[in-house]
Amino acid sequence: MATNSKTYKVIGLMSGTSLDGLDIAYCHIKKNEDSWAFSILNIENVSYSEAFKNKLKNAVHLPTTDLLAFNNTYGDWLGTKVKNFIDKNSLEVDFISSHGHTVFHQPEIGLTYQIGSGQHIANTSNLKVICDFRTNDVALGGQGAPLVPIGDQLLFNEYDFCLNLGGISNISFDLNGQRIAYDISPANMLLNLICNSINLEYDDGGKLARTGKLIEELYNTLNGLSYYRASYPKSLGYEWFLNEVIPIIKTTKASAENLLYTSIHHITEQIANAIKKTRKEKSSLLITGGGANNIFLIEVLQQKLQNHTTVIIPNEHVIDYKEALIFAFMGVLRDRNEINCLQSVTGAKRDSSSGIIYYPH
Incomplete structure (x- = not known):
């Protein structure tokens, strides 16, 4: 032992x-x-x-x-x-x-x-x-997802919400004594897809997106996806993105700037909705993952949250390597034969x- x-x-x-x-x-x-x-x-x-x-x-x-x-x-x-x-x-x-x-x-x-x-x-x-x-x-x-919440609960418990902006955006928080977490929406997966179509790897700081305009029809179509109406526990994978999101983007004839601008407003709308419906009083939000470096995305999110939530961006080691850290931590818990998957997060029959x-x- x-x-x-x-x-x-x-x-x-x-x-x-x-x-x-x-x-x-x-x-x-x-x-x-x-x-x-x-x-x-x-x-x-x-x-x-x-x-x-x-x-x-x-x-x-x-x-x-x-x-x-x-x-x-x-x-x-x-x-x-x-x-x-x-x-x-x-x-x-x-x-x-x-x-x-x-x-x-x-x-x-x-x-x-x-x-x-x-x-x-x-x-x-x-x-x-x-x-x-x-x-x-x-x-x-x-x-089987999200798995990071055990690390959020035990390593980052001073924050009301932990948001990770990777390929997919996911959130975790305590509610009535239980840890809750779920995937909210696509994030960098969507933004990078658009950038790749114009031979860019990614939109540095959201500079390109900042120059765009809202495509209202696309914005409404993305926000209308059935996943957003499903209750948690729920999670997203590449297959969902492939089948549900890519066809919408591919059939929208618009500039990359406008696609990026609209996508950022869609992503932040879903995140803001998730936070506001969970907690009415002012709260703190830790943001990590590659998307935390997208200055425009963070600005739009702060606008949508208004004074409801204080956004905290940690140092770059935590921004970029929090998930690697938490998988290291999950390995430690497994090595000690302690719980690292939470029933309250995944909907499994029991913690494991x-x-x-x-x-x-």
Whole structure:
């Protein structure tokens, strides 16, 4: 049984739906009596080549055997990148905790699949690996998402709301003594799709979006998507985006500037709605993820929230590496056999300690 005084030296890995590369965070995590403390000591973002990015994006269409093979080669790739990171920074590491890269997420049919074979990461890095955090929750009837709220609750509990702006926007908060969390809307996934159509990787600070105008019909169509009327627990995946959102964007004949401007107003409208309907009194909102660097998006969100909510943007290590940190933390909880998936968040039959542990051979 792990003692409370132990400092866990863990590498957290995160690859999100926005496909902006692999986030690696070397963290020290320690329990002090009843509370947890963390420090992010070393970080790195490993960019994906254009070919690799396309392979990850289109993995959903791969034949079964090709996908299973890619799961293994991606695991080797992750292990190699971590080994290089450890060697470069001369790190002492207890284990790696990896989210993997989501290919399928259809909890309504009991399916979630993240590639990045844990055994291959372990063998390549020669370290213990904890990964596959979603499958067990889905097997228990849950959404398998969002998973970050356990970290929000135990590491960032001084804020009323924690909002992450990655490929998808998601939020978590305490309500009547329970942690609640769900995916709100697409975020960078949508903005980057529009930017990619004009050969831009992303809209730096939202500068391009700022020059656009609202396309009212598109704005109303996006806000009218049925997902927004569903009650939580609920979660989004790339397949939903592919089927529900991309066709709307592709058939809208408008400039990238106007598409970006309208999309930002749509994203922020859904976020503001989620916050206002949950808490009537003034509250605090911590924003992390790549979208926190989109100055225009943050300004529009603040306008929609007016004086209802105080927005807090943390330091860049937390903005960009919070998810990698929390997956490191989820690995620590799994290593201690403590709860890391919350029934109140995912809708599963019970709380669980999820994740598969692999040892190098």
